Amino acid sequence: MTDIKPTLHLVCGKIAAGKSTLARELSIDPKVILINEDTWLSRLYPEEINTIPDYVRCSGRLRSIMEDHLQQLLQAGVSVVLDFPANTPDIRAWMLGIATRAKVENKLHYLDVSNDQCKERLHARNASGSHEFAPSDEEFDVITSYFVPPQKDEGLNIILHVQ
Known part of the structure; x- marks a missing residue:
């Protein structure tokens, strides 16, 4: 992925939707930095x-x-993949503000994955010990209750990833 102009890439999706995996894929270019x-x-x-x-x-x-x-x-010309969950309008507004002040393009990568598929992935991830945090099914449900899918009127360039 080589951007002509610096871009702020954002990821949105429930726990274990694949946000960090996609973020790593988006950051393979040497002019792109990943912040997790x-x-x-x-x-x-x-x-x-x-x-x-x-x-x-x-x-x-x-x-x-x-x-x-x-x-x-x-502003230095480096694209950033911000692997922070862009899962609520307030967080997305904060992220959009950064891109706006820096005068760069934004791309919101929205991973639309079912709760069942996310929980299946979460169980595998928790069992492998490969992630810094290992939420339970109950914690997944509570955290997911705060999730708000992105809307076009938020001013973000949404790229939908359906799985």
Whole structure:
């Protein structure tokens, strides 16, 4: 993937929809940098994220730190794949604001995957121990209750990935 202009790539989808896998695929070009929220959170806040309010608090801190950095990378001509879940209108508005201030294109990659398929993938991922976080089915259900599919009127360039 070689972008003519720097682009902010965003990923949207439920837990275990394949966001991080797609993000890695999008970042194979040398002029593209991948920034993964789960990696940053697990290293900055080890043992601190045990509940949804913990996640909200810590991810908010991370977003406040990353905002100017992301804008500077984009303005320097580097495309960014932001592997943060773009799963609510507020988070997507924050992400769009970064692209807008940096004056770069945005692409929101929306993975439309069923709850059953996500849970099946989650079980396999949890069993393999390959991910920083291993939510239960109950946590999946609670977190998914906050998920809002992207809408065209949000100002994002949506690319639908149906699986």
